[in-house]
Amino acid sequence: MAKSADHEQASPSSSPPAYVFKGPAHVAIRTRTNDQPRYVDTRLNVWTWYDGGIAMTIDWTVLQLNSELIEIGKGFMAYALEKYAPRTAAMFADSLRFLSNTNLATGLPWEPIELTSALEELKKSRRALVGFRGFYRWANNRGINGFDTRSYLKVKNTISDRVEPYARIFLSQSSLELDEEIRLLKRIGRDLSFCSWEEIQLNMALHLGFELAPRSIQFHSLDIVDFELIESSDHETYYTLWLPMAKKIGQRMPERRPRKITNLLGAKISRHISEIQRRFGSGCEPLFVSRRGRRLSVNEIGQGLKHELREAGIEKPNQVSMLLRHHLGQGLADQGTPMDMIAELLGHNRTVAARAYVTATPNIARIKEKALGKSPSYRRIMHSLLTGEIVPRRDTVSERAVRSVIDTQYIGDIGACALPVHTHCPYNPVYACYTCKKFHPFADGRHEQVREALQLEAQRFIDLAEQAGDLIHNRPLAQHQITILAVSATIERCRQHTEDDADGAV
Incomplete structure (x- = not known):
């Protein structure tokens, strides 16, 4: 690609020269098919490119960025359109739109406290954060005034609040x-x-x-x-x-x-x-x-x-x-x-x-199938080995209700414990309940919430195990998988219980 914007205009010696985009009039983009445009006209106020038959745009006239940031943004987008896939370029365009709604939009230089505040906003959107990181890296590598390596490292080390790709897979x-x-x-x-x-x-x-x-x-x-x-x-x-x-x-x-x-x-x-x-x-x-x-x-x-x-x-x-x-x-x-x-x-x-x-594995798949109630014989076995009888919520005193926290989520309204009131359970509540005969699940309990919380927590074990290179021999993860299967079995039991009650009422 021709140097798209590494030219500076003359300015008084009292202030650093401002960046001006002087890239090519037409930027060649990556295409998947022969029947879509291959170039973006950078002379227009609205840049348009296509992928998958869908138009993607960035309108420079509506971005609430100061004039110098607009010029820097054009240089970055010209680079991104030529180097990356069209969808990735669209992500960078989204990050510039996000940037225009932060306190950084008024112009350079950015004070550290302003950058920190903006990063807190960017953390809420993983795409926006990744796009801004690429924007800052590009500008810093070209020595554009207002961008420095120390601040880039701060941007680089900022972690999104959103889950990473494949995080829950x-x-x-x-x-x-x-x-x-x-x-x-x-x-x-x-x-x-x-x-x-x-x-x-x-x-x-x-x-x-x-x-x-x-x-x-x-x-x-x-x-x-x-x-x-x-x-x-x-x-x-x-x-x-x-x-x-x-x-x-x-x-x-x-x-x-x-x-x-x-x-x-x-x-x-x-x-x-x-x-x-x-x-x-x-x-x-x-x-x-x-x-x-x-x-x-x-x-x-x-x-x-x-x-x-x-x-x-x-x-x-x-x-x-x-x-x-x-x-x-x-x-x-x-x-x-x-x-x-x-x-x-x-x-x-x-x-x-x-x-x-x-x-x-096939064995786990069969276990899942059984846990979801596909096998009548397995349902009878699970019925005898897992929790106690299903009980109505209205017949349970609040002191017997099971409550706890899983993955920072408060979990309640799931069932009652048959142990005497105020008796200390030697096991971890909720985690152990779904394999305990003393636990009596509510037919309309929030068991799906329990399963989701366990899955999220298990994902943390998966992430750590991947980093350690030991995903197979991981006992906490295996225990979570067993508990998740038990919760799934309880959900199926409660569903059948509700259906049986409805049939009996008819």
């Missing part, structure tokens, strides 16, 4: 239950003879999501030329899809990696390509298109997949493509697939997310 894997998978496969394999080509396209997307679990941006980036059909000498047909990688760092255009697909899916894609080329001509490039032949945006693809999942009877509207990714990842792990292979197949840069699936 070990305890929040969401995949399809067996009955949901059956309904999904029925939806994929349904008769499409009397369906419109748009419905067939959505069915094909759902089928692809089940087999390869691409992100929405990968669906969006797929072109017709990414589909490959090979017929062997003995007339066997093989299909390959060159899937664009979504999160590979440092690449101008997304790398494409070959993925084998089933003959059933391959035949669907082949017929679909013939149809859209008949409708929109041989010059049509995208694989997923609107009724006018335009490439579908990530939002349109997400809505289409959401519709298909809903039609299959799967009501998880906030997950969509991620649900299919988690399901594929967990399925691979349950078959003994190594972490690096799972990361490769899902297109991850690191194995952090893949470790989440591997830790949920």
